[in-house]
Amino acid sequence: MFLKNLSLTNYRNYKSLSLSFDGPIQLFIGNNAQGKTNVLESIYVLALAKSHRTPRDKELIAWEADYAAIRSDVLRRYGSVRLELQLTAKGKRAKINGMEQQKLSAYVGALNVVMFAPEDLSIVKGAPAQRRRFIDMEIGQVSPTYLYYLSNYNKVLQQRNQLLKDLAMKKSHSLEMLAIWNTQLADLAVKLLKKRFEFIRKLETWAREIHTGITDGRETLSLHYENSSPVTEELAAEQAVDVMLAAYEEVRDREIMRGSTLIGPHRDDFSLKVNGMDVQTYGSQGQQRTSALSIKLAEIELIKEEVGEYPVLLLDDVLSELDEHRQTLLLETIQDRVQTFVSTTGVEGLKHQVLQQASRFYVKEGSISGER
Numbered sequence: 099m100f101l102k103n104l105s106l107t108n109y110r111n112y113k114s115l116s117l118s119f120d121g122p123i124q125l126f127i128g129n130n131a132q133g134k135t136n137v138l139e140s141i142y143v144l145a146l147a148k149s150h151r152t153p154r155d156k157e158l159i160a161w162e163a164d165y166a167a168i169r170s171d172v173l174r175r176y177g178s179v180r181l182e183l184q185l186t187a188k189g190k191r192a193k194i195n196g197m198e199q200q201k202l203s204a205y206v207g208a209l210n211v212v213m214f215a216p217e218d219l220s221i222v223k224g225a226p227a228q229r230r231r232f233i234d235m236e237i238g239q240v241s242p243t244y245l246y247y248l249s250n251y252n253k254v255l256q257q258r259n260q261l262l263k264d265l266a267m268k269k270s271h272s273l274e275m276l277a278i279w280n281t282q283l284a285d286l287a288v289k290l291l292k293k294r295f296e297f298i299r300k301l302e303t304w305a306r307e308i309h310t311g312i313t314d315g316r317e318t319l320s321l322h323y324e325n326s327s328p329v330t331e332e333l334a335a336e337q338a339v340d341v342m343l344a345a346y347e348e349v350r351d352r353e354i355m356r357g358s359t360l361i362g363p364h365r366d367d368f369s370l371k372v373n374g375m376d377v378q379t380y381g382s383q384g385q386q387r388t389s390a391l392s393i394k395l396a397e398i399e400l401i402k403e404e405v406g407e408y409p410v411l412l413l414d415d416v417l418s419e420l421d422e423h424r425q426t427l428l429l430e431t432i433q434d435r436v437q438t439f440v441s442t443t444g445v446e447g448l449k450h451q452v453l454q455q456a457s458r459f460y461v462k463e464g465s466i467s468g469e470r
């Protein structure tokens with residue numbers, strides 16, 4: 099899929115911006131704090147209806163404005179799709195071809211993106227919550243039903259946690275109610291887990307191959323789903339629900355004591371190993387970076403496999419950080435199949451081949467001038 103154009107109104111430091119794109123690589127060049135990341139972020143927000151930098155949509159609206167809008171005509175395999183996202187302090191409205199989408203889960207997926215930014219190192223180095231967010235965002239991009247189950251899971255989880263707290267404080271004695279929440283939560287947990295197992299397995303297949311390529315066969319990368327419950331991939335859905343219910347029974351007293359749900363997808367994680375060694379704990383800086391890059395490149399292939407088209411790639415301030423060998427590998431993945439948006443402070447350190455294929459946009463204080 100390709101963005102034919104992009105227009106922004108009151109988005110961060112852009113009052114009004116209108117750009118057209120041509121060719122595989124779009125290079126945004128400028129000094130610090132001029133608005134390069136803002137452009138890449140706006141494409142990410144257009145795709146996922148959420149920023150990768152902040153959970154607060156209000157920050158995306160230009161100061162002194164009361165709304166922001168992002169629009170683009172996206173060329174997909176089956177034709178051109180016009181996407182529009184409007185953000186206000188009260189919420190967001192998403193349109194596909196002029197039709198307002200009642201549910202964001204029906205909107206997300208009209209455009210697929212993969213973002214690679216310096217903070218993505220947190221997928222390897224960060225806390226479990228960051229890896230869970232990564233899994234949820236990535237599966238959500240290709241599976242609207244996953245987003246739907248996830249939002250239901252979180253609602254039921256909240257209610258169940260409230261009941262556990264009430265039971266702990268003896269404000270409630272309703273173990274029957276707990277049993278009802280258990281049934282609902284177990285069913286949703288299993289639905290999420292099935293998707294996550296599959297995602298990690300497929301991601302690993304691609305990431306392993308890519309990582310071997312980057313390291314000239316010296317390193318083998320593996321991914322492991324770290325499960326807080328005893329549900330396994332091999333179990334059929336019904337059996338898995340029974341296993342989950344039995345597990346809730348087993349931890350019940352502890353959960354009541356703590357007033358919160360101790361097992362399930364909201365407590366899970368995944369780990370990365372290089373040649374059998376945990377990268378998060380023992381990996382060198384270089385190994386952690388390469389692992390993060392392998393995962394990002396794997397995502398590109400995974401999305402292609404799932405939706406039949408390559409996503410758009412957003413490289414925020416990372417391309418010039420990669421050495422020649424890694425840039426070459428990245429270019430091989432991109433070729434002219436993956437439209438790529440790159441932000442950089444300068445063109446030094448970029449391979450000649452990248453520059454040759456790139457359209458250049460110069461970014462200064464929230465305005466952009468272009469040059470081919």
Ligand SMILES: Nc1ncnc2c1ncn2[C@@H]1O[C@H](COP(=O)(O)OP(=O)(O)OP(=O)(O)O)[C@@H](O)[C@H]1O
Pocket residue numbers: 109110111112128129130131132133134135136137156157158159160161415441443461
């Ligand atoms: N809501 C907003 N309204 C107006 N301006 C904003 C808003 N949010 C951020 N900015 C401005 O956007 C600029 C930052 O832009 P951006 O994050 O794109 O930087 P950048 O060009 O990628 O720089 P760097 O290379 O340092 O990452 C800052 O000048 C900041 O003041």
